[in-house]
Amino acid sequence: MIIKSKILKKRMLIESFNSGYICGALLGRGHVTADKTAAKYAMFLESKDKEFTELFGQRLDAFLENKAKRYERVKGNLNLYAVAFHKKSGIIEFCDKFRFKQGSFDWTVPQQCYEDKHFRKGFLQGFFDAKAQVKVRFRKKQKKTENTFRFDKVRHIRVSAVHRKGLNEIKTLLESFGIGSTISQSGINNILDIEGKHRVMMFKDKVGFGIQNKKTELDRALERSSGI
Numbered sequence: 732m733i734i735k736s737k738i739l740k741k742r743m744l745i746e747s748f749n750s751g752y753i754c755g756a757l758l759g760r761g762h763v764t765a766d767k768t769a770a771k772y773a774m775f776l777e778s779k780d781k782e783f784t785e786l787f788g789q790r791l792d793a794f795l796e797n798k799a800k801r802y803e804r805v806k807g808n809l810n811l812y813a814v815a816f817h818k819k820s821g822i823i824e825f826c827d828k829f830r831f832k833q834g835s836f837d838w839t840v841p842q843q844c845y846e847d848k849h850f851r852k853g854f855l856q857g858f859f860d861a862k863a864q865v866k867v868r869f870r871k872k873q874k875k876t877e878n879t880f881r882f883d884k885v886r887h888i889r890v891s892a893v894h895r896k897g898l899n900e901i902k903t904l905l906e907s908f909g910i911g912s913t914i915s916q917s918g919i920n921n922i923l924d925i926e927g928k929h930r931v932m933m934f935k936d937k938v939g940f941g942i943q944n945k946k947t948e949l950d951r952a953l954e955r956s957s958g959i
Contacts, residue, residue: 744849746793746794747843747847747849747850747853748849748850748852748853749790749793749794749853750794750829750843750850750853751841751843751844751847751849751850751851751852751853751854751855751856751857752787752790752853752854752856752857752860752941753787753790753791753794753853753857754829754831754840754841754854754857755853755854755855755856755857755858755859755860755861756776756783756787756857756858756860756861757774757776757831757857758838758840758858758861758897759857759858759859759860759861759862760776760777760778760861760862761774761775761776761777761787761814761861762774762775762776763775763822763825763826763831764822765822765823765826772817772818772819772822772823773815773816773817773822774791774799774815774816774817774821774822774825775813775814775815775816776813776814776861777811777812777813777814778811778812778813778861779809779810779811779812780812780942780944781810781812782942782943782944783860783861783941783942784801784812784813784814785801785812786860786941786942787814787857788801788814791814791816794825795816795818795821795825797816797818797821799814799815799816800814800815800816801813801814802814802815829841829842829843830842838894838897839896839897839900840854840897840900840901840904841854844900844904848907851904851907852908852937852938854904855901855904855905855908855938856938856939856940856941857941858890858901859888859890859934859938859940859945860940860941860942860945862890862891862892863888863889863890863940863945864888864889864890865886865887865888865945865948865949865952866886866887866888866889866952867884867885867886867887867951867952868884868885868887869883869884869885884928885926885927886926886927886928886931886952886953887924887925887926887931888924888925888931888934888949889922889923889924889925890922890923891917891920891921891922891923892920892921892923893919893920893921894921895914895916895921898914898921898923899914901923902914902923905925905934905938908933908937908938909933909937910925910930910933910934910937910938911925911930911933912924912925912926912930913926928953931949931952931953932953935949935953
C-alpha cells in the first residue's frame with residue numbers, strides 16, 4: 732500500500748508539472764479560443780522549434796487523453812511546426828480548470844501557480860521554453876591596479892512581452908524560487924531580465940529549460956570566462 736501511495740503521489744506531481752507546462756507554453760506562444768456565442772473552440776501553438784512543439788504536444792495529449800493534430804508549414808525561409816486541437820469538451824474542461832485568460836495586452840497566470848509549487852515550476856518552464864532568449868554580452872571594465880581594461884562576461888535570460896502586468900506576475904513566480912529579475916520598457920514591449928551568473932544559475936537549478944537547444948545555450952552562457 733505504501734509503494735502504491737508513493738507511485739500515485741509521484742504520478743500526481745508529474746501531472747501537475749505537465750499541466751503547468753501546457754499553460755505556460757500556451758501563454759508564451761499559443762492561443763486558446765472558447766467562444767460559446769460563436770461556437771468557436773480551438774487550442775493552437777506554433778513554433779520554429781520542432782522539439783518544443785513536440786514536447787508541448789506530448790503533454791497536451793496526455794492531459795486531454797486525446798491526440799492533438801500536428802502540422803508543418805514553410806513561411807519564407809522558416810519551417811514552422813504546429814499543434815492544434817478543436818474538440819469542444821476538452822477545451823471547455825481546460826479553460827474551466829485553469830480559468831485560462833489570454834490576450835496580448837491582458838493575460839494573467841493561472842491561480843494554480845500560487846497554490847501548487849509543481850504546477851508553478853512547470854508553468855515557468857513552459858513559458859520560458861516558449862519565449863525566453865539566452866543572451867551573453869561583455870562589459871568593459873578597467874582594472875584598478877593597471878591602466879588596462881578587461882571584458883567581463885554578463886549572462887542574461889530575457890523575455891519580451893507587451894503586457895507589463897503579466898510579466899510582473901512572472902517576476903513574482905520567479906521570486907518564489909529565489910530567482911531575482913528586473914522589468915524595463917523598450918518601445919511598446921516590456922523586458923523581463925534575469926541578469927548575472929548567480930541568478931541565471933538559480934534559474935537553471937530551480938526551473939530550467941525543458942528543450943535541449945535552450946539547455947545547451949544556457950550551459951554555454953554559464954561557461955567560465957576570465958575576461959578578454
